[in-house]
Amino acid sequence: MVHIARNWIGGYDTATCPCCPQLFVRPLENPTVTSFSESAATALQLITAMDAGLLAIVGRSLAVSASACAMACALGLVLGAWLGVARFAGRGAVLTLLNTFLAVPSVVVGLVIYLLLSRTGPLGYLGWLFSFKAMVLAQAVLVLPIVTALTCQAVEDAQSLHGEQLQSLGARPLTRSLLLAWDERYALLTVLIASFGRAVSEVGAVMIVGGNIDGFTRVMTTAIALETSKGDLPLALGLGLILLGVVLLLNGVVALLRRWRERLESDAGSHAPGTAPVAARAADALTPGACA
Amino acid sequence: MNGFDPGCAAPALRPVFELSGASVHFGRAASPVRALSEVTLSVARGERVALVGSNGCGKSTLLRLLHKLAAPSAGQITVDPALRQAMLFQKPHLLRLTVQANIALGLWLRGTPWGQAKALALSALARVGLSELAQRNARQLSGGQQQRVAMARAWALQPQVLLLDEPTASLDPHAKREVEALIDEFASGTHAMTLVFASHNLGQVKRLASRVIYLEQGRVLADLPVQDFFGGPLLQQQYPAAHLFVKGELV
Numbered sequence: 001m002v003h004i005a006r007n008w009i010g011g012y013d014t015a016t017c018p019c020c021p022q023l024f025v026r027p028l029e030n031p032t033v034t035s036f037s038e039s040a041a042t043a044l045q046l047i048t049a050m051d052a053g054l055l056a057i058v059g060r061s062l063a064v065s066a067s068a069c070a071m072a073c074a075l076g077l078v079l080g081a082w083l084g085v086a087r088f089a090g091r092g093a094v095l096t097l098l099n100t101f102l103a104v105p106s107v108v109v110g111l112v113i114y115l116l117l118s119r120t121g122p123l124g125y126l127g128w129l130f131s132f133k134a135m136v137l138a139q140a141v142l143v144l145p146i147v148t149a150l151t152c153q154a155v156e157d158a159q160s161l162h163g164e165q166l167q168s169l170g171a172r173p174l175t176r177s178l179l180l181a182w183d184e185r186y187a188l189l190t191v192l193i194a195s196f197g198r199a200v201s202e203v204g205a206v207m208i209v210g211g212n213i214d215g216f217t218r219v220m221t222t223a224i225a226l227e228t229s230k231g232d233l234p235l236a237l238g239l240g241l242i243l244l245g246v247v248l249l250l251n252g253v254v255a256l257l258r259r260w261r262e263r264l265e266s267d268a269g270s271h272a273p274g275t276a277p278v279a280a281r282a283a284d285a286l287t288p289g290a291c292a
Numbered sequence: 293m294n295g296f297d298p299g300c301a302a303p304a305l306r307p308v309f310e311l312s313g314a315s316v317h318f319g320r321a322a323s324p325v326r327a328l329s330e331v332t333l334s335v336a337r338g339e340r341v342a343l344v345g346s347n348g349c350g351k352s353t354l355l356r357l358l359h360k361l362a363a364p365s366a367g368q369i370t371v372d373p374a375l376r377q378a379m380l381f382q383k384p385h386l387l388r389l390t391v392q393a394n395i396a397l398g399l400w401l402r403g404t405p406w407g408q409a410k411a412l413a414l415s416a417l418a419r420v421g422l423s424e425l426a427q428r429n430a431r432q433l434s435g436g437q438q439q440r441v442a443m444a445r446a447w448a449l450q451p452q453v454l455l456l457d458e459p460t461a462s463l464d465p466h467a468k469r470e471v472e473a474l475i476d477e478f479a480s481g482t483h484a485m486t487l488v489f490a491s492h493n494l495g496q497v498k499r500l501a502s503r504v505i506y507l508e509q510g511r512v513l514a515d516l517p518v519q520d521f522f523g524g525p526l527l528q529q530q531y532p533a534a535h536l537f538v539k540g541e542l543v
Contacts, residue, residue: 164361165385168378169449170401179397183387 042234043241054235058242061219064132064206065199068139072147072199073192080151081177085159095152101145106138110208113138117209130211135219138205143195150191154184186258193254197247308375308453308486309335309358313367316353316510327353329510330367337452338484342491342501342518346537350510351490355379355455358488378451382458384442386430391417394430395445402449416448417441420474436467443474454478456489460496472496494538498522506534 046054083094115121117129117137128134158180166176181188203221210217212226220239227236314331317324328350335341335358343351356362357369359379386394395413400406417423420440425433430441439459446454456475460468476499479487491497497504497518504521506514514521514531521527521538528535 162385162387164356165379165381166401167361168359168381169398169445175401179387183389185388 036233036237039233039237040241043238046234046238047242051238054238054242056215057218057220057223057239058246060132060217061200061221061243062246064135064219065139065196067136068199069143069147069192069196071136071140072144072195076144076147076195077151077181077188078178080148081155081181082174083148083152084155085163085173085177085180095149098145098149098152102149104142104145105204106142106202107204107208109142110138110205113141113205113209129209130213130217132210132217134209135206135217138209139199139202142202142205143199146195146198147191150194151181151188154187154191155180158184186261189254189258193250196250200246201243306337306372307334307370308337308372309333309488310370311357311367312369314357314364314369315366316350316357316362317365324365326510328357328364331510331512332367333505333512333515335486335488337486340479340487340489340500340502342489342497342504343507344491344494344497344504344537345507349507351507352457353510354507355457355488355490358453359455375453376449376451377453377455378446378449379455380439380442380446380457380459382461384435384438386433386438386441388429388431390427391422391430391433391441392426394441395448398445399448412448413444416444419447420444434467436463436470439463439467439471440474443471443478447478451485453486453488456487458490458492461492468493468496472500476500494522506531506537508533508537 083091083098113134114129116123117126117134118124119129126133128137155177159176162180162183163176166179171179201221203225206212206217206219207222207225210219210222212218212222218226220243224236224239224243227233227239311331311333314328315326316328317326319325331350331354343354345351353362357364358371359377360371361379387397389397392410392413395416396406396409399409399412404412414423414426417426420443422437422440422444425437425441430438433441443459454475459475460471463471475487475489479485479500487500489500491500501518504514504516504518505512506521514527514534516527516531521534527538
């Protein structure tokens, strides 16, 4: 009997059948797989000890996702705001396409970017494949529809409320869209966080275009996938906990920022109509596919 | 003096709006919703015109047409291109900015440099008696205060024509009186401002208007001086539908 690989699943091995080439799973005689609690304890040790390898992966992961979000937001906020205000033939089709891209699988994005950046692809001359830049590009493409569609939704709602008044004052569509986007800035802040969350948590696109190269393109999600398949649960779990912590921290910061701004704006007066629904409208704006 | 001059280059009674068979349709060409049908009227400079009628009769569409927020589907509309217009909506539509910035924004959008716009905004705020609220977030004000800020924003634009779409509909009686007094004050300033407003409040129409246009299902059914609309036999004899509307409202 030939062992193909060791698998972590509850102390089982995969093995080939002695009489046929078929793979099967069998229990290990002396399972070495650690339990969840042991893995979690080791993971916490890695985190508290500020393990250099762990920190490098976390730092790279945050840098890739932050760069991708910055790129996507620079384009998506303006484009989404404009789409929320502009009226042109074919707008419905553009929005339908945009909403379709909200659900595009990250592996498909990874595959398309891979084909574009591969040596024979149209962008092959850049030499970006299996690099930091390729991962940023893939994640930016992945979150661009999210930023654009949600911004479009928020601005379109604001346009239906205040659009005619701004038009009456003389604001042209682009000016109107930017003013309305500014007016909906709290909702859009939530959009930024949602897009960062999507970027930092995806695995398919960065795995394909980054190649998960240790020390170069290994990020949290690809490392979790690899370590899990290797059976190194503590590192995988440690990275998972950090990933959760990062998203939790970001949400906390945004909530604090919003509360601080609202308190600053409210002065000593009571809340008048128009202030309270901000959070509700932000939540509405985050309904995927709602911009129609 | 307030520092603003609404301007009066045009001679008295020169029409500011002329509509000839103007219609506005919405929806599909096969089954359009006729918001306005073949409206022909003209509004002279300095007139105070009230648009009355039941909900959905076309008052707001007519105002939007006059303010170029809607285009006629048929017919013609002539508006003096040099005319400065401002429009006040039922809701004040203030952005999440300070009160001063909201007023300055209107001026800035029409070409006034931002610094100058902010200074003019303060003058306009003083005119509506809200100077102390200049740095407050506009969304934090009461409904009446917000509408007064919207009045200040409109007035800061030095309009020769002020269009109002039920500007006091959502206000309590006290705020309603305040806003109505401001409208009256602006309209009867040194230079007569043309006022076109839609209202369901017939008492307000009596107080503010010099002429009343009654609309029903997108058509103008009666166009009379205010005294003839509310008194005398003319309305009952010639415009029974409008008479019934007034009677119903007064009851």
